[in-house]
Structures are given as structure tokens and as C-alpha cells.
């Protein structure tokens with residue numbers, strides 16, 4: 001029996017309950033496949049034994065202390081970027097080492113000891129390893145250097161502007177870990193470089209002169225690799241501009257270097273509300289007690305947290321993995337915001353999942369789990385024309401005051417949104 005249409009109200013209470021019970025059983029059946037698989041998809045919380053044994057091994061290998069390990073400056077100074085150290089951590093063979101050396105000549109790599117400690121060294125398809133350890137697949141020469149033509153959308157030093165009321169300031173090219181799928185590879189270069197004070201002043205001047213800019217996104221590289229003092233100054237300067245209503249920071253440190261989220265940093269951030277931080281968790285394994293603590297501190301400082309995942313082949317191009325990721329993010333108070341279709345950036349083609357897979361992921365999120373766990377899947381239009389949402393079709397036809405709609409369960413219904421005439 002299906003749910004009767006609204007006009008038929010002559011049902012008794014018992015019949016209504018019977019219908020509801022049947023419907024509830026159907027609803028549970030809709031996610032049985034997920035419920036069976038869910039616990040097999042591990043989070044960092046499920047791997048705590050491995051994480052602490054990796055950490056202890058590294059502390060011994062670096063001949064350092066637990067205290068240093070917890071210090072983000074130590075983590076940055078000791079980013080793993082030589083094959084010898086990496087091989088000692090993960091036990092690579094000669095061929096694997098040769099591949100990393102070869103890729104390293106074209107593309108920079110570096111991994112914070114913390115992020116390296118999340119790796120399961122025994123697994124070649126480990127999602128942490130795939131995102132951080134160079135792969136010979138990067139030598140594939142297809143793809144573009146700058147598919148979004150960012151270089152043509154910079155009206156002032158370190159500014160990227162593609163939208164009417166908001167823009168990006170790029171403050172550094174530095175990251176705690178250089179993602180193998182990085183879409184801004186061309187900026188990474190060989191040396192870490194923060195923007196000069198002069199360039200930042202010029203960017204601020206551009207914002208002051210353009211009163212329609214109400215949302216400023218500070219990113220990089222990684223915005224939180226600026227010092228507390230520099231951030232305090234920059235956020236303070238933005239606060240002085242009356243038309244800047246909100247500030248956003250783009251950082252992956254919550255995932256790759258949670259030690260960066262110190263009480264001191266949080267004291268600075270708390271002084272400059274409203275601040276939104278978008279980070280990038282791509283797999284549930286990245287959700288660890290350390291990253292949760294970082295999120296807790298930021299939330300207590302009044303920061304609103306969002307996630308911008310990238311759809312990555314072999315990592316999260318699977319509806320169940322993506323659903324688990326988004327559910328786990330809500331548990332640490334991070335709102336899933338975007339899923340990006342990976343762009344055809346040279347050296348990252350092996351990560352590109354098909355858009356069919358992306359759409360299938362979205363199909364299995366909407367309705368099947370909390371709306372809060374459903375981000376917007378977006379593609380970046382060519383030439384910097386902006387993020388464009390992609391969705392499975394829910395409106396199949398429309399016109400004359402009605403639509404043919406398709407629900408999350410694939411029920412196709414005619415819906416008259418205007419009352420029907422006699």
C-alpha cells in the first residue's frame with residue numbers, strides 16, 4: 001500500500017499507523033547497502049592504534065620529542081621531502097624510490113610528519129598516500145597548466161576576481177603538504193614564498209576602492225601558514241574597510257597540520273568576526289582526534305567551518321565513501337560545502353573521476369542522508385567564468401504551472417504548483 005493522496009482523509013488512525021510502518025520499513029531498506037558497508041569505511045578515529053605507533057616510530061626516527069611533534073613550526077621545518085626519509089617511513093622498494101625521484105624533478109613534494117603518520121604503509125591505494133606521495137602517473141603529459149586562466153583574472157597584485165561581490169587574495173604559495181592533485185601546481189615552484197607586504201597593501205587598496213566587494217577570501221597556498229601576527233594585521237586591515245562584511249580563510253592545515261590551530265591563533269581569529277574557514281577533507285581517514293581538536297578550537301573561537309572536497313578517482317569517487325565523509329564531517333562541526341570536479345591540470349589526470357560518477361555520488365546523498373551532509377557539486381567553467389553547479393535532474397519537464405518532478409527515490413510525479421482551474 002502506498003501513501004494515499006491528501007484528499008483521502010477518511011482513514012482511521014490504525015490504518016494510518018499501518019501505512020506509516022510500512023513506509024518506515026521501505027525507508028530503512030533504501031539504505032541497507034550503506035548500513036552494511038558503513039563500518040568497513042574507516043575513519044582516523046578507527047585507526048588510532050596505527051596512528052600512535054606511526055607517530056612513535058617517527059619521533060624516534062627524527063630523534064625528537066613529543067613536544068616538538070606537537071609544534072607546528074617543527075612539523076613545517078621537518079616536512080618529509082626526500083626519498084630516503086620517506087622510504088624509511090614507508091619501506092619503499094628501489095623502483096618506487098626511483099619513481100618518486102623522477103617525479104620530484106618536475107613537481108615539488110613535501111609531507112608534514114603528521115600527515116605522513118596517517119598513512120597505512122602496507123597499502124598502495126591508501127587514500128593518504130595517494131594524495132601526498134608522488135606517483136609516476138604524474139608524468140603523463142596531458143592536461144593544462146592553468147585551465148582556469150587565473151592569470152587573466154587578476155586585477156591587482158595577489159587578487160583573483162571572478163565574481164561581482166567577492167574576491168580572493170593569494171597570500172602565500174606555501175602548504176604543509178603539497179597535494180598530488182593540486183590544481184594550482186604552477187604556483188608551487190621550488191621555494192616557499194609569502195606575498196610581500198607591498199603586494200598585500202596593493203590588494204587591500206584595490207578592495208578599499210571597490211565598494212561592491214563584501215566578501216574577501218584569504219587563500220594560497222595555505223592561508224594559515226602566515227604567522228599569527230601577519231594574519232592579525234591582515235584581518236584587522238580588512239575589518240577597517242566598512243564594505244567588507246565577511247572574511248574567509250582557505251586552509252588545509254586542519255587536515256594536514258592540525259597543530260597549526262593553536263590557542264594563540266584562535267585568540268587572533270576570535271578578534272575578527274565574522275570568519276569562515278573552508279578546508280579540504282577528501283576521505284574519512286583524514287578525520288582524526290587531532291583534526292577534531294583543531295575544529296573544536298576554531299568553533300569555540302566563533303569560526304564557521306566548511307569543507308571543499310575534490311572528487312578524486314580511487315579516493316572518494318564512491319557514493320558510500322563520500323556519504324560517510326560528509327556524515328563524519330558534521331560530527332566534527334564542519335559543514336560540507338562543495339565537491340569539486342577535478343580540472344584537467346597537467347600531472348593530475350590520473351585523479352579525474354568521470355562526471356557520471358560525481359552525479360551518482362550526489363544522487364545517493366540527497367534524500368538518503370541529512371540535507372546538511374549534502375554539498376554542492378561544482379565544475380569550474382573554462383576561462384575563469386565561475387563555479388557552476390551540477391546535479392542529477394529533478395525537474396524533468398516544466399511549463400503551464402506544473403512540473404514533472406523526480407524525487408530522491410526516483411518517483412516521477414506531476415506537481416501543479418499553481419492551483420488547477422475548473
Ligand SMILES: *Cc1c(COP(=O)(O)O)cnc(C)c1O
Pocket residue numbers: 160161162163166167168217387
Ligand atoms: C571559489 C571562488 C570564490 C568563492 O566562491 P563561492 O561560491 O562564493 O564560495 C571567490 N572568488 C574566486 C576567484 C573563486 O575561485
